[in-house]
Amino acid sequence: MGHTMSPAILIIDDEPGIRQALASILEDEKYHVHTAEDAVAGMEILNREKTDVVFLDVLLPKLGGLEALEHIRGSWPELEVVMISGHANIDMAVRAVKGGAFDFLEKPLSLDKVLTVCRNALAIGNLREENRRLQKNVSLAQRELIGDSAAINKVRALVEQAAASDARILITGENGTGKEVAARAIHLRSARADRPFVEVNCAAMPETLIESELFGHEKGAFTDAVSSRKGRFEIARGGTLFLDEIGDMSLSAQAKVLRVIQEQKMERVGGEKTIDTDVRIVAATNKNLEEACARGRFRQDLYFRLNVIPIHIPPLRERPGDIPLLLCHFLKNMETEIKLENDALELLASHDWPGNVRELRNLAERIAVMHSGGSINRKELMGLLNKSGGLTAGKTRSPALPGVTALPDTLLEQNFSDAKESFEKRYLEFQISKNNGIISRTAEAIGIYPSNLHAKLKKYGIAAQSIKREP
Ligand SMILES: Nc1ncnc2c1ncn2[C@@H]1O[C@H](COP(=O)(O)OP(=O)(O)OP(=O)(O)O)[C@@H](O)[C@H]1O
Ligand SMILES: [Mg+2]
Structure with a gap:
């Protein structure tokens, strides 16, 4: 889902002539163009501007093109990168394509080739994005x-x-x-x-x-x-x-x-x-x-x-009849075949499921991971259920994580990736506000790349408006 009206292109090349030539070709096509003379400045632009395609010179001062490619692929995996190379270093461009660049252009640049490569890169980018969206929908x-x-x-x-x-x-x-x-x-x-x-x-x-x-x-x-x-x-x-x-x-x-x-x-x-x-x-x-x-x-x-x-x-406790089918369905999805003995089923029927079907799914995960053996009885199940918190008194709370407050009570009931994300979001909100909304300072304080931090803030919708850049 491209959000901007016209696609946005970033050109990173230390030769002003190349920057100008490329920019004017692309601007004529109504693309939105930014330029940078080295990869560090380029990545700063990527931090600020939504970008679809990057043209990246292989020979650059400061950070070389191949290294920059690696950074960009790591921090902005949804970007398509087109390398620009002189005849003398075609081998580097080829290596770049093997390392995930979309394609390369050879200097001197040909107008037709620039436009074709750019259009193809955009089309592939859209396809990939669509694909990601579909896959996400299917798997979730x-x-x-x-x-x-x-x-x-x-x-x-x-x-x-x-x-x-x-x-x-x-x-x-x-x-x-x-x-x-x-x-x-x-x-x-x-x-x-x-x-x-x-x-x-x-x-x-x-x-x-x-x-x-x-x-x-x-x-x-x-x-x-x-x-x-x-x-x-x-x-x-x-x-x-x-x-x-x-x-x-x-x-x-x-x-x-x-x-x-x-x-x-x-x-x-x-x-x-x-x-x-x-x-x-x-x-x-x-x-x-x-x-x-x-x-x-x-x-x-x-x-x-x-x-x-x-x-x-x-709620699930009002329809305990659904439990066997649901459990069977979840276990099957996890490619686990475990039979529940009758007394185990009775135990599940009398549990009050404060986390409802999600809690049952998490229990199935625990069974699949921790239990080896063809069938499971009440006593064994009791051990697994207790870990979900909430069997004994019906409404037992999940224990607080030490040192972290205000995370949702249901955190420990979530699956691993949801829980990790809840924590990451809460953590970043805290660190960003502690560092007065300054990305570079926060990134340094917690030891991650600013570009990476920026991508995460975007992902979690952490209030971008309150994020000030250092003057
Ligand atoms: N009847 C069902 N059949 C199969 N899976 C189910 C069923 N009900 C819930 N689930 C599974 O249980 C989990 C929680 O379901 P879902 O996210 O739809 O709940 P919800 O009511 O939206 O919860 P919340 O209020 O916490 O957002 C999901 O993994 C979902 O796939
Ligand atoms: Mg929901």
């Missing part, structure tokens, strides 16, 4: 709700019914009950299935960014808006917009979303053009929105708009 997405209890059958019927219409849907349920699975299942069964499913986590989004995240912005709309960018409403055009954790959205953002729903159109932040929206909205929350409305934390008018088709997913 459990497509169907598994289970055969009366409760989950009812949910499935509602999903079916909801998919057939274009009405807004509000999915409620405790953490880990399968709200996201249901939202994706609705999308996949709807007429919009071949259009994007775009998720917005309203709780994770800093208040200052949510508007530009949802509606996009024009270049210059605020200090850090260096290029224009599509918002999630626009990216989801024709498809489904999943507003997750809607109960945590600020009142001001609620007002804006309500307006877009009412008018079916919007403007980007700082933009004048009115854009028609065409999205089916599916919202989800683990909060009681009626209560939130009564307390003035949630707009009643928005609640009514969202809650056209309500789907409630009951």
